[in-house]
Amino acid sequence: MSQSGPASVEFRQVSKRYGEVTAVNAVSFTIAPGTLVTLLGPSGCGKTTTLRLIAGLEMASEGQILIGGEDVTRLSAAERGVSMVFQSYALFPHMNVLENAAYGPTVSGLPRKQAEAMAAEKLALMGLTGFEKRLPSELSGGQQQRVAVARALVLEPRVLLFDEPLSNLDAKLRRRVREDIRELQQRLNLTVAYVTHDQEEALAVSDRIIVMSNAVIAQEGTPRDLYEQPADLFVADFIGDSNIVDAEILSVSGDIADVRLGNLRLALPHRGVAKGPAKLAVRPEAVTVTAAGGQDGLAGDITKAAYLGSHMEYSIRTAEGTFFVIDEDVARPLALGTPVTISCRSTGATLLLPT
Template sequence: MTDLKPGSVVFENVRKDFGTFTAIPDLSITIEPGTLVTLLGPSGCGKTTTLRMLAGLEHPSAGRILIGGRDVTMVPAHERDVSMVFQSYALFPHMNALDNVAYGLESSGYNKREARERAEEGLAQVGLAGMGHRLPAELSGGQQQRVAVARALVLNPQVLLLDEPLSNLDARLRRRVRTEIRELQQRLGFTAVYVTHDQDEALAVSDRIVVMKDGKIAQEGAPRELYEEPVSEFIADFMGEANVVTCEVVGREGDETLIDVGGLQHRLRARQTANGKAKLAVRPGSVVLNPEGASGLGGEILTAAYLGDHVEYEIETQVGNFFVIDHSVERSFAPHTAVSLGFRNRGLALIEA
């Protein structure tokens, strides 16, 4: 797998219709070679349809798709120089790991000896050296996933496509395997397009995230940008929980915006915003709780739940209810207790009203 040749991906004004239903109205995306870009969104947002068009399993109704600068809009799937890792892994149960990886190579014209050599190299690249003799049933879910990745990569595709690749794994194994996929992508430098509905997964593996809604791009950017600078209530809530409340923009000082939230004034970095009513997204961990009487936004504890390393609160205030995650477990507030809320410097964003 030393001769991987990462390619770029470009969608130019792509539309996809299914009869009278338009799943993708007008999509334009550019993916740089050697990067991992995640298509993220709820069910029905168009991410899987986008991946299938890139794979050649669906063809656009309009627009162009380019891979490595080559127009592949109407090129059959087997001529596109892409490989896909499926949600189900799709390993042959009667073949051992080595034969599973070698199968595609032999089908592509490699002789048996060369195919097996390349397959052994592929298994070593994903940390499975010496395990080629095992059948899929003798491998863990994470190991099966790595066999599927090796089988795709030994074909030296310009682009690797991953369709919900961790959905069959339990939560603990998902965390480990997503780290392995990210480390492998960075080490080998292949281009990858990754589809998931899991926000944590997207944040952990991606160079860039494209969040989709109703077949359109709701926002795209680096993981930190999407989490810390959401442009809409949908993004703020989808990329981790957020409390969305009304505030007042009262002025600017340099690159900071001064806001008023129920009498509590706070400065934050924000895009240019006119004075007046606005919406503020506040992450649950960005609220600071103090006893009643401290300066801040007054509130009352509605519920409190101790979860080991943090306490979760629902708090009623004059601007709306807040869901708060407080890691100060040595101090907790009981329901019906009056408290004062303040904000940390990070985890707040002005969003579209």
């Protein structure tokens, strides 16, 4: 397979079965060349199996897999022009950084000097010049991760695969390394398939996100699409926090529905949801909280309050259910038991499609 330039990835009705268990069920999607697409979902949803199917580490039970328009369904991993960065980094402990990074071209039969020159170039790209002689045990977790990426890049893959690459790093380092991966992907114009169960990570790095649930695709779209227009209860709850509440569509005019939530009225895109009872997803940052009295809204009282530095988190009990609320007013926190009134901004409320 040609190794020049980023390649598209296409799944056509791909399934993977292990005996009676279906890990991936008739999945179809396309990753455009030079984009970063994240496979997101809970444990056991099929995302890692899907990544391994792209890599050729698993073979499809049914369907077609194309890379750069070429059918690779029956090709081995070595013939696909892809590289994978594993969750564990999989560095050889007895080899130094340069030897680890040069491993791929070395076992492919290239002369050692040429392989090491290629490796040194990619290590420099990852900011690891000067670390060539160190062993993995002498590196931090973030540095080990960079070596693993450099080793994957040495082979100049048409598609680069990441399997939970940040799960072994602490929270602050995770943010920095995910920014590095995104910057590298854009600078080198790489096609990347990226697996994570962390929705914030997915929102931060992705051009598009494929949310998987129970071996199928629940929804696919841009980070903004998925956050602001979740297709169903599962996606609304998985991508960020949502308050899922019962509401009623009173009427529909054009694209807009007149929605009643208790004594609140909201004008929202109807998204094809019919008049009558409906489910509404309300983002916690879309809920405004005021001290009780003097304003229309849902009456409630604060049952939980937590200070998180940049914002307050409240649980507010109302007749319509308990709302989780993020409030940026940390200067005037509300105490437990305080009676309040809440209302919702239309920009953070979405009617959910019936399942």
